Amino acid sequence: MTAPSQHHATAAPTERALDSTTVISWKAPISFAVITVLLAVLFLTTRHSGDAIFRLSGPRDLIQIPEITLNGPVTTWTCIVLLTGITVVSAAMVRAKRRVPLWLVVIFAVIGLVAFLTWAAAGARTPVIPLPGLLAGALSLSVPLIFGALCGVISERVGVINIAIEGQLLAGAFTSAVVASVIGQQWLGPIVGLAAAAVSGVLVAFVLAAFAIKYFVDQVIVGVVLNVLVIGLTSFLFSQVLAPNAALLNSPPRLQRIPIPLLSEIPLIGPMFFRQTLIVYAMYVIIVLVYIGLFHTRWGLRLRSVGEHPQAADTVGINVARTRFWNVSLAGAIAGFGGAFFTLGAVGAFNKEMTAGAGFIALAAVIFGQWDPIRATLAALLFGFASNLQNTLSVIGSPVPSEFMLMLPYVVTILAVAGFVGKVRGPASAGKPYIKS
Amino acid sequence: MKLELRGITKKFGSLVANDHIDLTVEAGEIHCLLGENGAGKSTLMNVLYGLYRADEGEILLDDKLQHFEGPGDAMRAGIGMVHQHFMLIPVFTVAENVMLGHEQTHRGGLIDLAAARQRVREISDRFGFDVDPDALVDDLPVGVQQRVEIIKALSRDARVLVFDEPTAVLTPQETDELMAIMRQLKESGAAIVFITHKLREVREVADRITVVRLGKVVGEAEPTATNAELASLMVGRAVELTVQKEEPTLGEEALQVSHLSVIDPIGQLVVNDVSFTVRRGEVLAVAGVQGNGQTELTEALVGLQPRVQGEVRLDGEDLTRHTVRKILDAGVGFVPEDRTEDGLVGEFTVAENLMLDRSDGAPFVKAGNVQRGFLAEFAKDKVAEFDVRTPGIETKAGRLSGGNQQKVVLARELSRDLNLLVAAQPTRGVDVGSIEFIHKRIIETRDAGVPVVVVSTELDEVTALADRIMVMYRGKVVGIVPGDTPREVLGLMMAGERPAPSGDAPTPEGAAA
Numbered sequence: 001m002t003a004p005s006q007h008h009a010t011a012a013p014t015e016r017a018l019d020s021t022t023v024i025s026w027k028a029p030i031s032f033a034v035i036t037v038l039l040a041v042l043f044l045t046t047r048h049s050g051d052a053i054f055r056l057s058g059p060r061d062l063i064q065i066p067e068i069t070l071n072g073p074v075t076t077w078t079c080i081v082l083l084t085g086i087t088v089v090s091a092a093m094v095r096a097k098r099r100v101p102l103w104l105v106v107i108f109a110v111i112g113l114v115a116f117l118t119w120a121a122a123g124a125r126t127p128v129i130p131l132p133g134l135l136a137g138a139l140s141l142s143v144p145l146i147f148g149a150l151c152g153v154i155s156e157r158v159g160v161i162n163i164a165i166e167g168q169l170l171a172g173a174f175t176s177a178v179v180a181s182v183i184g185q186q187w188l189g190p191i192v193g194l195a196a197a198a199v200s201g202v203l204v205a206f207v208l209a210a211f212a213i214k215y216f217v218d219q220v221i222v223g224v225v226l227n228v229l230v231i232g233l234t235s236f237l238f239s240q241v242l243a244p245n246a247a248l249l250n251s252p253p254r255l256q257r258i259p260i261p262l263l264s265e266i267p268l269i270g271p272m273f274f275r276q277t278l279i280v281y282a283m284y285v286i287i288v289l290v291y292i293g294l295f296h297t298r299w300g301l302r303l304r305s306v307g308e309h310p311q312a313a314d315t316v317g318i319n320v321a322r323t324r325f326w327n328v329s330l331a332g333a334i335a336g337f338g339g340a341f342f343t344l345g346a347v348g349a350f351n352k353e354m355t356a357g358a359g360f361i362a363l364a365a366v367i368f369g370q371w372d373p374i375r376a377t378l379a380a381l382l383f384g385f386a387s388n389l390q391n392t393l394s395v396i397g398s399p400v401p402s403e404f405m406l407m408l409p410y411v412v413t414i415l416a417v418a419g420f421v422g423k424v425r426g427p428a429s430a431g432k433p434y435i436k437s
Numbered sequence: 438m439k440l441e442l443r444g445i446t447k448k449f450g451s452l453v454a455n456d457h458i459d460l461t462v463e464a465g466e467i468h469c470l471l472g473e474n475g476a477g478k479s480t481l482m483n484v485l486y487g488l489y490r491a492d493e494g495e496i497l498l499d500d501k502l503q504h505f506e507g508p509g510d511a512m513r514a515g516i517g518m519v520h521q522h523f524m525l526i527p528v529f530t531v532a533e534n535v536m537l538g539h540e541q542t543h544r545g546g547l548i549d550l551a552a553a554r555q556r557v558r559e560i561s562d563r564f565g566f567d568v569d570p571d572a573l574v575d576d577l578p579v580g581v582q583q584r585v586e587i588i589k590a591l592s593r594d595a596r597v598l599v600f601d602e603p604t605a606v607l608t609p610q611e612t613d614e615l616m617a618i619m620r621q622l623k624e625s626g627a628a629i630v631f632i633t634h635k636l637r638e639v640r641e642v643a644d645r646i647t648v649v650r651l652g653k654v655v656g657e658a659e660p661t662a663t664n665a666e667l668a669s670l671m672v673g674r675a676v677e678l679t680v681q682k683e684e685p686t687l688g689e690e691a692l693q694v695s696h697l698s699v700i701d702p703i704g705q706l707v708v709n710d711v712s713f714t715v716r717r718g719e720v721l722a723v724a725g726v727q728g729n730g731q732t733e734l735t736e737a738l739v740g741l742q743p744r745v746q747g748e749v750r751l752d753g754e755d756l757t758r759h760t761v762r763k764i765l766d767a768g769v770g771f772v773p774e775d776r777t778e779d780g781l782v783g784e785f786t787v788a789e790n791l792m793l794d795r796s797d798g799a800p801f802v803k804a805g806n807v808q809r810g811f812l813a814e815f816a817k818d819k820v821a822e823f824d825v826r827t828p829g830i831e832t833k834a835g836r837l838s839g840g841n842q843q844k845v846v847l848a849r850e851l852s853r854d855l856n857l858l859v860a861a862q863p864t865r866g867v868d869v870g871s872i873e874f875i876h877k878r879i880i881e882t883r884d885a886g887v888p889v890v891v892v893s894t895e896l897d898e899v900t901a902l903a904d905r906i907m908v909m910y911r912g913k914v915v916g917i918v919p920g921d922t923p924r925e926v927l928g929l930m931m932a933g934e935r936p937a938p939s940g941d942a943p944t945p946e947g948a949a950a
Contacts, residue, residue, distance in 0.1 A: 018911055020705040296547050298540040305526050305537055312524035315488070316538030316589075317509025428527070436488075 028100040031415075032087040032108060039115060040080050046399070048072050048123030058132045062265045072122030079115030083108065125397030134392045135272040135385075140346060142384025143280055144169055144355065147338020148362025149369065149376040150290050151201075154331040156371060157294065158324050159307035160212050161431040163223025166359025167230035168204045168332050172197035172339020174234040177350035178242070180252030180343075190255045190344045194279065194337060201336015202329050204230060209328040213321050216433040227359070235352045242350060254348045255279060279337075279345045286334060290373045303327055307427035310434040320434045335359075361409070371426050386412040438499055438515055438596035439463050440485075440628050445494035447480055454480040456652040457494070462597070467619060467629045469639045471658075471671055472649035474839065474866045478632045479521065481649070482599050486518050487511040498597070509538070517595025519586045521602040527575035532557050534574055535589050560588045564618060579728065580611040587618065598622060599630045604638055606727050609896065609928030616642050634671070636664045672869045680876045680901045683884070688717025691888040692857055697747035699733045699912075707733045709912035710747070715857075715888040720879070722903030722920070723892040726931055730912035731892045732774055735861045738890070739771045740764045751857055765794055768856030772846055772863050774892070776839075780846040783835025787827055788816035790834045791849050815852075823848040824874060840871030847878060858882050861892040876901060896924055 050072050056065040086108050090100045121127045148165040155162035180193030204226055211217040242250040255277040264274040294300035302323060305313040310320045343350050361383050369376025390405040398405075440462040447455040454477045462468040472478045483489045485496060487505035496503045498514055505511045525534050536553035543549050557570040566584045574582060583603060590598055600619070604612045619642055623629055633639060639646055639660070646658040648670045656670050669675050692715040699708035708730045715721045723731050736742045738749060740761040749756045756764050765771075773779035781790050792812055795801045800811055816830040823844045827837055834845055843863065850858065860879060864872040879902060883889050893899050899906055903920040908930040915930045926936055 018705040018707060019709050020703075021700060292547075298542055298546060298548055301529075301533060301537060301540060301548060305529065308526045308528055309524070312526055313537070315486070315508045315518070315520065315524045317507065317512055318538055319507070 024094055024097060026091075026094055028105065029087060029091040029094055032083070032090055035108075035112060036080065036083040036087055039083070039112065043076050043080065043115075043119055046123070048119055048399075050122040050127055052118040052121035053128045054117075054121075055128055055130045056132070056268060058130075058271055061132075061267065061271065063267050065267050067128075070118050072118055075118045076115050076122075079111050079118075082111050083115070086111070120393050120398040120400055121396065123399045124393075128396060129392065132268060132271050134388060135268065136275070137388040137391060138381065138385040139272050139276070139280070140384075141387045142381045143283060143341045143345065144338050144358045145362045145365055145380035145384055146283055146287070146377050147341070148335055148359050149365040149380045150286060150373055151331040151335035151338070152363055152366035153294075153369070153371055153373050153376050154290065154303070154334070155205075155328045156366060156430045157307045157427050158303045158327040158331075159310060159427060159429045159432065159434070160209065160324055160328050161219045161223065162205075162208065162328065162331060163220055163363065164204055164208050164226040164230075164359075165335050165362050166355055166357065167223075167227040168201040168335035169339035169342070169355045169359050169362075170230050170234055170353070171200040171204050172336035173342040173354060174237070174339075174350050175200035175336070176340035177252050177343035178249050181249050184253065186253055186256075189253050190278075193252060193344055194282075194340050197340035198333040198337040201332040201334070201339065203332075204336070205329045205332025208332070209325045212433065213324050213328070216435060219431050219433075231353055234350075238350060238352050246349075250349050252344055252348065255344050277341075277345050279341045282337070287373060287377055290334075294373060304427070307429055310429055314434075314436070324434075367426070383409055383412065438628055439497075440516075440597045440630070441497040441500070442481070442485065443495045443497065445481060445484055445496075446492050447477075447484055447489055448492050453652050455484065455491070458649070458652075458654055460647060460654070462628045462630055464596070464628045465623055465626050466644045467623050467631055467642050469643035469646045470630060470632045470649060471634065471636075471639055471646055471667065473634055473671055473868050475868065476649045476671075477652040478649055479601055480652075482518065482601055482630065482632060485511065485599065486516060512538075512593050512595070515594065515596040516599070517590025517593060517597070518599040519583065519590060519601065519603055521605065523579075523582050523586055525574045525582060525585060525589075528573065530571050530573055531568055531577075531585050531588075532570040534585060535570075535592050539593065556592050557588055560591050564621060579606045579726070580608070580614075583607070583615070584618075595627070597628045597630070599632070601632045602634075603631075604633065604635060605894070608726050608931045609924065610932055612638065636667050639667065640664075668869070676869055676873065680873075680880060682880045682902075685720070685883065685904045686718050686886075688886055690714045691717045691752055692890070693748075693750040694738070695748050695750075697734070697737060697745065697749060699730070699737050699742050700744040700746070701733075705912075707912050708737060711909075711912075711914050712747075713907055713914065713917060715890060717886045717888050718883055719904045720883050720889045720891055720902050720920075721917075722899040722906050723890065723909060724896065724899045724903075724906050724927060724931060725894065725909035727894045729909045731894075731909055732861065733912075734909070735771070735774070735859050735890070735892055738857075738859050739769055762797075765853075768854055770850035770853060770855045770858045772843075772850055772858075772860040774861035774865070776842050776846050777835070781834045781842055783833065785834055786831045787820065787825065787834050787837070787845055788812050788830040790845055791816050791819055791852070793849060795853075819848040819852060823878070838868070840867040843867050843875060844871060847875060851878065851882060855882065855887045858887055858889045859892075860889070862894065863891065864893075864895075864898060872898075896927060899927070900924070 052070045052072055052075070054068040054070070056067065057063065086104060090104060093100055117129055121129050148169055151165055151168065152162055176193035176197035179196040180189040183189040183192050208219070208222055208226055211222045212219040257275055257277055258281070260274040264270045294304065302313065302318050306318060306320050306323045314320050339355065342354050347354065362380065365376050365379040365383060368379035386409040390408050393400055393405055394402050442458060442460040445455050445458045446453070458481055460470070470478050470481070480489065484491045487508045487510055496505065503514055505514070526537070529537070532550060532553040535557050536548070541549040541552045554570040557568060561568045566588070568581060568584055568588065574585060577585070583606070603615060607615060616638070619629055619631065631642065640662070643660045646660060647654055648656050648658060648667070650671060650673055655673070658667060658670060694714070695712045697708060697711045698706050701707045711734060713721065723734065725731055733742060737745050740756070740759055745757065747757070751767055751769065754767065756767060777783060782793065792801045792815070801808055813830060820827060820830055825837070825841050825844045825848065827841060834842060837845070847863070858879070863875050863879065867875065879889060879891065891902050900920065905917055905920055906922060906927065907917045908915040908927060910931065910933040915933060916935055918926070918936060930936060
């Protein structure tokens with residue numbers, strides 16, 4: 001018989017925490033090791049002996065920073081040694097039952113990136129990596145992702161899973177192109193187009209909200225159906241109406257870049273953040289507003305309470321259905337607005353299925369960003385960077401197969417969401433309809 | 438404030454949950470609403486609170502007719518409610534929870550957290566609560582969470598306070614403290630409605646008692662009434678409050694659990710180094726307040742927990758890392774805590790539920806086909822044997838009352854040859870008649886020489902069934918004591934205090950001080 005004599009009688013009734021052990025997770029060291037080995041194999045099998053040049057300033061910048069030239073083999077193999085070191089350190093930490101800190105992951109990622117870029121550039125036709133262009137392009141590709149992610153954060157925080165981000169982006173892109181084209185004019189057209197894009201996002205959101213909140217239809221299914229619907233509708237209208245009348249309906253004036261004095265002259269990040277269009281500046285404001293709104297205002301408190309525990313919100317007099325309905329609509333407006341970036345900010349015309357899955361990547365950013373507007377924005381930036389890396393490398397003529405590079409953004413997404421996020425908890429009632437008896 | 442309910446009727450489909458109920462509660466009075474689970478007490482209060490709309494009837498406050506469109510209206514009228522399942526947002530702080538719905542804001546719409554903190558402190562001081570306004574509700578013990586609920590109601594200046602089964606989650610000591618708080622609120626002139634099915638508590642604090650049965654008021658009683666009188670009023674017939682059982686005939690040690698720990702996803706030891714044994718023909722009752730590791734312990738015994746350390750042996754065989762299937766095949770019967778989630782498939786018929794764990798071979802399944810004829814026969818037998826009140830064996834299990842659902846679960850588990858029975862909260866939400874029956878069957882199982890582990894948060898049930906009692910607190914075993922240990926001692930143990938003569942030996946000894 002075993003007596004409970006080994007238990008200590010020290011448990012003070014006021015303290016709450018349970019004893020805990022650290023759950024040892026080998027995920028980080030294993031991921032590190034796999035990536036290090038993959039890179040080493042890549043560098044061994046395809047040797048690039050040249051130099052890689054990193055350009056830090058654009059030709060029109062006020063402050064010019066000299067280029068950095070790195071010797072290919074030396075840099076890559078130094079990096080591999082460093083990566084191996086970090087892998088060993090992280091393994092040792094896990095063995096000592098310590099958590100692998102985030103900064104170590106970041107350092108690993110940066111070194112790995114430098115190694116990869118150096119290797120890729122060293123074998124290219126023009127071994128020059130234009131960093132300002134790489135970063136500015138990354139931001140451009142991130143803009144719709146960020147709008148989509150903010151939309152996702154708001155609607156999931158209020159308890160409605162929004163798969164229809166893709167559809168809302170596409171609706172925004174389509175509507176803004178048509179409206180801006182019809183109105184024409186340098187400034188008025190795009191601005192009315194932006195407003196129309198937001199309205200179209202809201203219309204898609206209305207459908208989602210009505211089915212999910214009023215009729216308790218499965219939110220994921222409604223979202224998927226809406227995506228298919230919007231893709232079909234815009235493609236149909238594009239080929240039947242827009243394409244024959246392109247001059248009238250599908251040639252919107254593009255938004256002009258507005259460089260902000262002084263700020264736009266900061267080396268490297270100036271051109272990236274402050275030589276942008278109105279949509280991007282609006283995005284900065286919206287990110288801040290959503291963050292403050294969610295965590296420091298009555299609106300945010302009520303919104304989050306509805307997404308966590310709708311019944312509790314109901315018992316203090318908050319109308320759950322109404323809160324959900326209007327916030328899902330608001331989220332739709334944000335996504336629709338962001339969709340306008342495709343047509344008014346980037347391409348300059350609408351095209352079939354031009355969002356190309358951005359809405360789904362935005363959804364991944366929501367989860368990777370743990371339902372926090374700032375972190376979701378950072379996640380979206382990461383995904384945008386991965387996409388643009390692919391563009392840049394193919395432009396400089398890197399020998400990396402383009403098919404492989406096309407995979408890159410999605411590989412990064414999968415690695416990020418599956419590998420490093422681990423178990424995160426979203427809003428407790430996201431996806432669950434609130435049915436009152 | 439005086440509360441009056443007149444002729445409240447609420448129907449759910451064909452079920453009449455409240456049938457013309459009248460109730461008057463004066464200011465400065467604690468009015469007890471006594472009734473079994475499912476008698477309609479909570480429905481009545483949800484009508485009062487605006488969560489349900491009554492089909493008929495009127496609500497009056499200070500003789501003025503009220504029309505509540507939702508809880509917001511009820512709250513504005515001065516009604517506060519401490520819900521059975523706390524209505525708190527776990528990821529919010531205490532202050533955020535208290536202000537939710539009536540937030541004070543600065544200019545620019547930013548919420549005034551300082552004012553909310555101040556309000557929490559004010560009310561805490563007035564009632565001598567020790568509540569940190571900045572603590573996350575999720576991190577607070579249930580007893581404190583309940584106080585947050587009370588603060589929430591008081592911060593809205595509630596003059597009518599409804600406590601819906603408030604003691605279900607409390608230790609006996611916390612229950613006493615709650616009673617003191619209720620008296621204090623009464624002195625300050627509040628009208629209090631106290632909903633419960635526990636007779637002991639009723640007699641302690643009630644000024645008046647109204648008994649509800651099957652949706653109707655069946656009578657009023659004085660707090661001086663005896664337990665037996667109250668119980669027969671509540672159930673509608675004389676009930677035996679204690680289980681008749683003989684002294685156990687103990688066999689050899691069958692279940693041996695040593696150094697068992699269960700680790701949750703964030704690394705907490707929800708079951709922490711637990712060791713005990715159960716002999717054949719013995720009932721070991723696991724007592725403790727809800728959420729101290731009992732659920733995880735029973736799940737670990739049947740192999741439902743993924744991260745387990747230590748060892749579980751049944752008749753010498755190590756079951757620790759076996760699949761659930763193998764553990765069931767070793768003769769383990771399991772009555773899970775939440776029958777609607779884990780015990781039954783509500784959309785399956787009674788008959789199908791009775792064979793849920795037997796789908797892997799004869800006699801229920803032959804060549805991949807369910808033997809309908811055999812199943813019908815079997816189901817009819819079991820329904821009769823376990824007195825399951827059902828229109829037929831083809832009725833969906835989800836349609837049955839709680840007590841009858843539980844009998845279906847019990848019938849399924851007891852119809853195999855058992856070497857161990859693990860029953861978690863076997864009578865939660867079950868009517869008194871079924872409780873008697875279920876208790877009798879558990880004791881019969883014991884007398885057939887099967888070791889039995891019963892988990893219960895109700896001390897009455899623990900003392901009724903147990904030959905030995907193991908008390909758990911924060912995942913650890915506080916002690917293992919004889920079945921006749923006084924309630925006060927058990928109450929202290931449930932709060933984590935070990936009995937004075939520490940239970941080193943599990944055999945009956947001085948612990949029953």
